[in-house]
Amino acid sequence: MAAEAPGQARQIHGSCHCGNIRFVFHWPGAGDSIPVRACGCSFCVKHGGVWTSHPDGRVQLSSDDPARVQRYRFGTETADFYICKTCGVAPIVTSDIDGSTYSVVNVNCFDDVDRSELVESTTDFDGEATEDRLARRQRNWARLEMVS
Secondary structure, X not given: OOOOOOXXXXXXXXXXXOOOEEEEEEEOOOOOOEEEEEEOOHHHHHHOOEEEOOXXXXXXXXXXXXXXXXXXXXXXXXXXXXXXXXXXXXXXXXEEEXXXXXXXXXXXXXXXXXXXXXXXXEEOOOOOOHHHHHHHHHHHOEEEEEOO
């Protein structure tokens, strides 16, 4: 997908497999690559979660049927994984911090990005203190906007 005009955000569309949970990620700038991380936690390993975000980006989240969306928390209980009850895919994770909601999106749910644009690294946040985890998310994750 070609980048938008300079100064505008690139729009990346994504969804769960059945399309019930959808997002538009407004990625700032026009870079040729998107840094992504394969999380080493047991949930992400078992679900194939590979995530990206941008601190200057924003994510718009919507659902055709919110009753078919399950939120799942584990470990530190500081993040919500949005899982579609119909197809089982988790396209987004959110974290509420100081009155704002931040998010990362699963690049395996991108609908319009060439996989060659993704530059993957592996990360492991085991043992990270909760306050450090929240500060990292606030620094690095994109702001979330719910769309009706």
